[in-house]
Amino acid sequence: MTTILEMRDITKEFPGVKALDRVNLSVAKGEIHAICGENGAGKSTLMKVLSGVYPAGSYDGEIHYDGDLAQFRTLNDSEARGIVIIHQELALIPQLSIAENIFLGNERARNGVIDWNETYRRTEELLRKVGLRESPGTIVDTIGVGKQQLVEIAKALSKDVKLLILDEPTAALQENDSRKLLDLMLELKAQGVTSIIISHKLNEVRYVADTVTVIRDGTTVSRLDAKGLSEDKIVHDMVGRDMSNRYPERIPAPGETVLEVRDWSVWHPDQAERKVIDAVSFHVRAGEVVGIAGLMGSGRTELAMSLFGRSWGRNISGEALLHGKPVDLSTVSGAIAAGMAYVTEDRKHLGLILEESIRFNTTLSNLKGVSAGGVLNEGEETRVAERYRAQMATRTPSVMQKVGNLSGGNQQKVVLAKWLFTEPEVLILDEPTRGIDVGAKYEIYTIINALAAQGKAVIMISSEMPELLGMCDRIYVMNEGAFVGELAAAEASQERIMSLIVTE
Structure with missing residues (x-):
């Protein structure tokens, strides 16, 4: 098969951290290619390099796309070549209609005036492609998350997408909506669209993917043919060890x-x-x-x-x-x-203050526990945060690290620590x-x-x-x-x- 994308020896460093270390990725035209790895492995960083969020010159290595050496300096550069990325956090404006969201920044206009007839006609075509029956004028906030995800894909198709990248597309979806989305990916494949999917749901990876690339600790570990591939093999390559039992054993001993x-x-x-x-x-x-x-x-x-x-x-x-x-x-x-303690499902918006440190977040729900006479004891606050970092095995160089810089799993450990400190x-x-x-x-x-x-x-x-x-x-x-x-x-x-x- 013809190769549409090849990323060679991609290395990306941040202060004190090598996020990607000579990563290689090869994607064939017309396939669905899955990228798997633990949180913090470098999957999203690699896609940001590809899409121009991290511009050419800010990383080492080469990107070859559709026969050319690509040096994208902005997201617009990659979109102009047909590369569209859909992030886990949807980028729709809830108060606008489906049509307005699909063509936002890409308006159907004549002489500077939006052609609403053309906008609605084209929106109806795109909605049919993704299997949505909603009216183009429907306000996005009134439809479910599963349908919003399909609107995002319709938006991508409006840009003549050649390479569609979906980052955890089913994370917030229930099973029926997830299957509809995966089936749509297979339909798009039949129409010649190449896709890259990043997912932790290995049953979904096996359902749609032709090829799987596994990344661990910022390096490429394996490139696997998805046909007949077992979840255990993917997991082994992701974590570097066998995990025959996904759930640790516990002998229940309920009390009063x-x-x-x-x-x-x-x-x-x-x-x-x-x-x-x-x-x-x-x-x-x-x-x-x-x-x-x-x-x-x-x-x-x-x-x-x-x-x-x-x-x-x-x-x-x-x-x-x-x-x-x-x-x-x-x-x-x-x-x-x-x-009582409540660990929210939305850790990024309701569970944590992402711009603050691990130390700040850990003690946030029990400031009395690190205060005396209404004055915060920063030394005690640090000791508490360090204790929970060790107890939770949170991977971070320091409790002064911003929570927003942590992987999802480590953010979740900070949320748990915050509530455990309330005893x-x-x-x-x-x-x-x-x-x-x-x-x-x-x-x-x-x-x-x-x-x-x-x-x-x-x-x-x-x-x-x-x-x-x-x-x-x-x-x-x-x-x-x-x-x-x-x-x-x-x-x-x-x-x-x-x-x-x-x-x-």
Whole structure:
């Protein structure tokens, strides 16, 4: 097959860090090429070099694209040659229409005046290509994340894309939307579009990819034919060791009931007539990991946030008991004081202050623990941050490192450290491994098991059913704001969970 892209001996350094060390990547025209590696391996850095975010001259090595030596100095340079990258964080403007988003910066205009008829006609063509039935005038904020991802691809197709790069495209999608997106990639391949996909979901990689390149610690480890390729081989090359068991073993030893919730109901904060959580009751014991399964939009996050200081919702009713006694969870500070912690699914926007240091973030939820007389003790703050860095095995040269410079897995460890410093009895973990690789996931799982062994009551919300099945002692199944079933670990399976969702 003809090679469309060849990156030769790409080396990229930042102050004190060699992010890429003589990385090689070869992509054939018309194939889907997967790039796999742990967080921090250099995958996104390599794509930023390719797309001109890191301009020619700021790295060593050569890029050969479509027969030419390419020296892209801006994103516009690479887009002009048909290279379009779609990032994990979508770059759409929620308040604008689908048509306006697709042609933003690339307007269909005559004599400086936008031709709306042409814009809408072309948008309809693009939407048909990606399988969306929405009107071009639909406001982006009113459609789901899965459809927004398809709008991003339609936007890429509007630029006559030849090489489409998707960075973790299904990270925020539920299973049905993920499969639609992957099937669309296969359709685009049939139309001659070459794609590069960066993904931690190895089953998806095996479903769509023709070739897999594995990067570890900034170097190319292997280039593999995806046909007949096992996930274990990819994992081995990613982490440098065998991981036959993805979930660390734990012998459950549940104690007394720590948290009990009775008839918890929550109404939507903006839609007065919409009841989002409907009379939910559950309990979790000391030393127990309890899962909450459900499709996106089932109300899992809304339940968690409403319990944690009524951070979401209105007209909240029901009762919460800690150790059998009613407890006031009406404020975040009250929930923390009562012994609750909530690790958000959105660590970058709600869990961390990315421009601040690890030290700053670690102590943020318990400043009293590093203060005396209202004055912050920076020495004690550093000692606390160092203690948790060691406990979590956070990979960083210093606790003064900006959190925004860490990989996703290490950012998640800082979020956990922040809440563990409050010494909670109940931890609610909302999508605790979203967007992190298999090696970092195993480390997070080990931390969760250690917390359960310490007698913490852990509630785990996850969209990945294998994760819930591998980690939890019991699983509650949620659908349309209500619990529709409860399964012990021994009787739980993906099929049983889905059957509860679709039949109740």
